[in-house]
Amino acid sequence: METLVEKQILVSIIVPVYKVERYLSICIEDIRAQSYSFLEIILxxxxxxxxxxxxxxxxxxKDNRIKVxxxxxxxxxxxxxxxxxxxTGDYIxxxxxxxxxxxxFIELLLQHIGTHKLIYCGYDLFDQDAEVNPMDLLSIPAEPAQIDNDPLGKLVDVLQILYVVPWNKLYAKSLFEKVRYPVGKVHEDEYVIHELLSQVQTAVHLKIPLYYYRRRQGSITADATNQQGYRYKTEAxxxxxxxxxxxxxxxDFITLNTALLKRxxxxxxxNDDKIWSKVSFADLFKENHLSLPVRLLLALKKMCYPLYTWLAKTGKRFMRGAD
Known part of the structure; x- marks a missing residue:
């Protein structure tokens, strides 16, 4: 049987690099050590x-697969x-x-992708200074790859990180033909994932953690204030x-609209937030999927923001009950 390498399936791995000299070498070594070697590594x-x-x-x-x-x-x-x-790869x-x-990581994703345009795997988190050996982290047996018949539908749940993040996936390059990441945004992946998944009728889910995300201070996401990050996610x-x-x-629109209004x-x-300011009183009261207390509270916020903030601080039990 013809192997994946013999089929000349080139995978392009894209690595954005910024202020990571402490961790960069080990990241590159992990990529160079991939069991699937027909790679284009773009730093x-x-x-x-x-x-x-x-x-x-x-x-x-020292590695001609690497472009800088x-x-x-x-x-x-x-x-x-x-x-x-x-x-220039077939997959990204x-x-x-x-x-x-x-x-x-690459070999297993590529083996299971078949005729699909997208496959995604599980991931683990580890702390900034932890000594991690990915070989040791793969301690659970791999479950059979599952077909996801509606990957786009998963985005209705705004907490579905597994589907949103860009780095636990192998994409057909064609998915990005008309899609690029928005400039100047935090949580930039939230802005494009629906455009990518809308091109995918079915995806493959490999339920095994092959990617390991380092939680560290000073990263782009960590540097965003909670308020700023919340606003970007809300806009997305x-x-x-x-x-x-x-x-x-x-x-799905109604479900997301309800989640958006609750945010x-x-x-x-x-009230001067560019998204919230677009919501009219009519929008609040025609949204019958929200409870009446929630709609009334949001209307109060529109009318008198100081009173609303006072109520939010002093009437937390009522605010929770409104949900």
Whole structure:
């Protein structure tokens, strides 16, 4: 039987690099050690002010699979987009430059993808300074790969991190033909995942943790304030809600609209917020999937934000009961 390498299936792994000199070498070594070796490894140095650029160049000098792109600092979205623009592989994978992957990560995903355009696996989290060996982390037996017949539908649950994150997946390159990450956003993956999954009727879910995400201070996501991050995620849900409506998935639109309106109960979302300000009184009272107390509280917020914030601080039991 012809092997995957013999079929000349090239996989492009895109790695945005910024201020990660402490972790970068071990990340690159994990990628170079993949059991599936027919790879194009694209390191996008996003104007990193530390020694990351030199590390990238040193690895490129000893591994001809590695391409290094140096650019002025423009953010992770631009780095991913530049990587996509330079990728020549049949499939795309993203790896964050401070994370780790199992040496079977690409091989197992590629083996199970079949005729599908997307496969995703499980992931584990580990702390910033933990000594982690991905070989040891794969301690649970792999369950058979499962077919997901409605991956887009999973996005109705706004907490479905497994489906949203970009780095635990293998994508057919064609999915990105008209899709790029938005510039200047935190939680940028939330803004595009529905556009990717809308092109996928079925996906494959490999229920085994092959990707290992490092939780560290100073990362782009960690640096975003809670309020700022909340606003970006809310904006992404708003776009996703509108997307479901545009493709005729009315039930999913209603579910996301309800979730979106409930998010606006947070007092730190002020009345001048660009998404919340678009919600009219009519929008609140035609939304019969919300309880009446919730609708009344949101109407109060529209009319008198100071009174609403006072009530939120002093009447927490009532606020919880409204949900």
């Amino acid at each position: 996008v140095n996003d104007g990193s002010p530390d020694g990351s650029a030199s590390i990238c160049d040193a690895y490129a000098a 792109i140096h650019q002025e600092n423009a953010g992770v979205s631009v780095a991913r987009n530049v990587g996509l623009d330079h990728a 994978a993203f790896v964050d430059s401070d994370d780790r992957i199992h040496h079977l 849900i708003y776009l996703r809600r509108n997307f479901f409506k545009s493709i005729g998935r009315e039930t 606006f109960m947070l007092p730190t979302i002020k």
